[in-house]
Amino acid sequence: MKLKPLKSVFRQRVFLALLFLIAGLVAVPTASAAQKQKNLILATTTSTQDTGLLDKLIPMFEKKTGYFVKTIAVGSGQAMAMGQKGEADVLLVHSPDAEKKFMEGQYGINRRLVMHNDFVIVGPPADPAGIKGSKTTPEAFKKIAGGFLFISRGDNSGTHAKEKAIWKAAGINPEGGKWYQQTGLGMGQTLNVAAEKKGYTLTDRGTWLSLQKNLGLPILMQGDPILLNIYHAIEVNHAKWPKVNAAGAKAFADFMVSAQTQKVIKTFGVDKYGSPLFFPDAGKRVEDLGK
């Protein structure tokens, strides 16, 4: 009969331990109020996050300015939609035509060129559609159309916008074709899908470089001027949305085009991939890129 109290003591201990565990978990503060004014929402594309560039730049910026950056990595389309609603402070996007519309609508101010890299077409090593050696990108797309699997982002991202522009130049409407599949996912995941299904896809070079070791999808087409991938920083117009952190947005955009940051961008990825992922362009004109 002596066993019983022992057992209940043990039970009590387990309960106590559990209680402490829960209390400890809850007690830790989740957000400090003092940070509020310093919060900055950066809406950007998946490529800047998936390549790891922002992991390098954001801590630099935070240290320098004391802002706390909330990076929301979505497609350029969604990033601009957030800006249009005043739900982001600053954008780093790569969808020039949509950006122009955004600026015309007075949703943004101070659109500044930050950097570029380029898009490439990747696909199965055997290149069943034979796009290698095509003269122009639309020509390559024409060869793929109809007979071979093409994996599209389908998410209104900058890459998707570029892809649609190329289809248009090729005079083809790919929507609804069985050979044309849309993932609705980020670039990294779309590349994985293309690798698994042995399809062709359009990707920015940066994301492809950072993933290529596992992919088995070589570059089959590159270098066409239409394939330029240009990133701009845009501050969301605080005249339209008073809650926007205008000072923070300006600080971030200034930081992105500053000499120090541009230098980091220039060498980012060289140690790991042997070539840079992005080319800094602050102060240049879009027309001069790629020359």
Added chain:
Amino acid sequence: MELILQGFLKAIELLVSLDPEVLGITLLSLRVSGTATLISLFLGISTGTAVALTRFPGRKFVVSLINTGMGLPPVVVGLFVTIFLWRNGPFGFLEILYTPMAIILAQAVIATPIVTGITLAAMQNLPPNLRLQILALGATRMQMLWLLIREARLPLLAAVMAGFGGVISEVGASIMVGGNIKGYSRVLTTATVMETGRGNFDTAIALSIILLFLAYMINYLLTRIQQRERPR
């Protein structure tokens, strides 16, 4: 197979070396989902008990709503919580979108109907005369409620497990309302999605293994408590 092995080794490496980032992500997951579960227990057990013990017009409708809520899709919750918490939305003044607080809120919304539903079922399964007997012995209303909850504690522990399991494994709402911000609102599930997108499959597998291990540990503890005292 090799990849899974690699991921497994990576998980051990990350755990043994106490990688600060992974540790932070793991603790945040526990904290967020633990708090959300606590909130849902408070709301769920009280609502579930109230609905189980009372009769009112439209009760069947309410019960069917609760049961539907048990399968509430996290992305739907995420979408609505996001819209409500937008700066320029109805609760924008709280300024909690893209914070751990927002994730707790969304997860509590997901877990509450689960806890409510299981509580409701557990309470209705108690012998119908038990209530009468307790009252006949001179218990006050509060004492009766407390005794009933005590009597249903084993299925209620199941509610805790189901609620916690539902939210710690959830990704759709967490990524939408939390934003997967590094060192701030990144939890195990959203980090797994991101590492998969980056092609770091070994890290992604490692994070999944940590998540599974965590879920197992918590449930093991709760199961021990639950099974300690079988109803006679």
